[in-house]
Structure formats: structure tokens, C-alpha cells
Amino acid sequence: MQDLQQQRDAITHIEGNLYQNSAARIGIVVGRFNAFVVESLVDGAIDTLLRHGVSGDNISVIRVPGAFELPLTAQRAAESDRFDAIIALGAVIRGSTPHFDVVASSSANGLNTVALDYNIPVVNGILTTDSIEQAIERSGTKAGNKGAEAAMVALEMIAVLAQISVDDDDLDEDVVIN
Ligand code: INI
Numbered sequence: 658m659q660d661l662q663q664q665r666d667a668i669t670h671i672e673g674n675l676y677q678n679s680a681a682r683i684g685i686v687v688g689r690f691n692a693f694v695v696e697s698l699v700d701g702a703i704d705t706l707l708r709h710g711v712s713g714d715n716i717s718v719i720r721v722p723g724a725f726e727l728p729l730t731a732q733r734a735a736e737s738d739r740f741d742a743i744i745a746l747g748a749v750i751r752g753s754t755p756h757f758d759v760v761a762s763s764s765a766n767g768l769n770t771v772a773l774d775y776n777i778p779v780v781n782g783i784l785t786t787d788s789i790e791q792a793i794e795r796s797g798t799k800a801g802n803k804g805a806e807a808a809m810v811a812l813e814m815i816a817v818l819a820q821i822s823v824d825d826d827d828l829d830e831d832v833v834i835n
Pocket residue numbers: 688689690691722723724725726747748749750753754755760
């Protein structure tokens with residue numbers, strides 16, 4: 658029987674790196690509502706992607722009216738087969754949204770459904786905050802930029818999923834880990 662250290666050494670660890678990925682094809686779907694905040698998220702996401710070597714040719718930005726429209730837009734983008742990951746950006750601010758919970762939860766649930774249905778990363782970069790001040794803080798001031806974070810998540814997920822290939826001939830059997 659192997660000792661515990663040998664067992665630990667035998668474990669396969671899979672993690673995505675964030676190295677240059679010029680070939681990654683990224684669709685950014687954007688809900689224009691609260692544009693003064695959302696455009697900072699878009700800038701943050703694009704800046705992060707370009708700094709990680711993603712080619713501008715491989716980035717598409719698709720704008721729609723609000724966060725509520727993002728799941729359908731993400732679904733169409735996923736269906737198009739043009740992207741390796743989709744980043745959804747928007748801002749739902751409780752103070753100015755009587756139906757905050759509906760917009761926030763249906764957007765998040767819808768994006769998750771698209772990811773699972775189409776088997777690609779759909780990153781939720783929708784800010785949900787209690788106030789405009791909090792939204793500003795999270796869109797490039799003292800609490801970071803949720804758009805930039807979403808871009809990092811997209812790149813990491815592309816990298817990690819690329820290491821877990823599924824045998825198309827027999828999906829039920831083996832997950833082959835390279
Ligand atoms: N959409 C947002 O993205 N953020 C909000 O805060 C918001 N508010 O305040 O209502 C909002 N509403 C619009 C919604 O996303 C749809 O565009 C609209 O309901 C039409 O379907």
C-alpha cells in the first residue's frame with residue numbers, strides 16, 4: 658500500500674493558466690442600461706483581454722437594451738459557434754430598479770443555462786448592487802472592475818476546459834484528461 662504522500666503525488670491537478678491566448682474567440686454581450694457604469698466594465702474587459710494577447714479580430718461586442726436581454730443574446734452567440742467564451746456585462750442597481758430581484762436573478766439563471774446547454778463558458782459579469790455608489794466602486798474605482806475580472810475568468814475557463822477533452826464517440830464513458 659502506498660503511503661499518503663505517494664497517493665497525493667498521484668493526484669491529477671487541472672487548472673487553467675492565463676498565458677497569452679491570441680486565438681481565443683470572445684463574445685462580449687452588453688446590457689446598455691446604466692451605461693455610465695457598464696461602459697467601464699466593457700473597457701475593463703477589453704483591456705484585460707488585449708493584455709493577455711487576445712487579438713482584437715477575435716473579440717466581438719454585442720450591445721442590447723438591458724441585463725434582461727443578455728441570456729437570449731448569449732444563447733444566440735453560443736449557438737453561432739463563433740466564440741470560445743462569452744462574457745455578459747451589465748449593471749442592475751437596486752436603488753433604481755423596482756424589479757431588481759427579477760432582473761438580477763433571471764439574468765444570472767439564464768446565463769448559467771446557456772453555459773450548460775452549449776457547453777461553453779458564459780461568464781456573469783453583471784454588477785448587482787444596492788446603490789449607484791457601489792456600482793461605481795466595482796466598475797474601475799476602489800473595488801476593482803468586474804468586467805476585467807470576468808475577462809480573466811473567461812480566459813481561465815477556456816484554458817481549463819481545453820485540458821478536459823470529451824470523447825465524442827462515447828460521451829457516457831470516459832472523460833479523457835490530457
Ligand atoms: N436593466 C438593467 O440592465 N439594469 C437595471 O438596473 C434595469 N432597471 O433598473 O430596470 C434594467 N431594466 C431593463 C431590463 O433589463 C430590460 O431591458 C427591460 O425590462 C426590457 O425587457
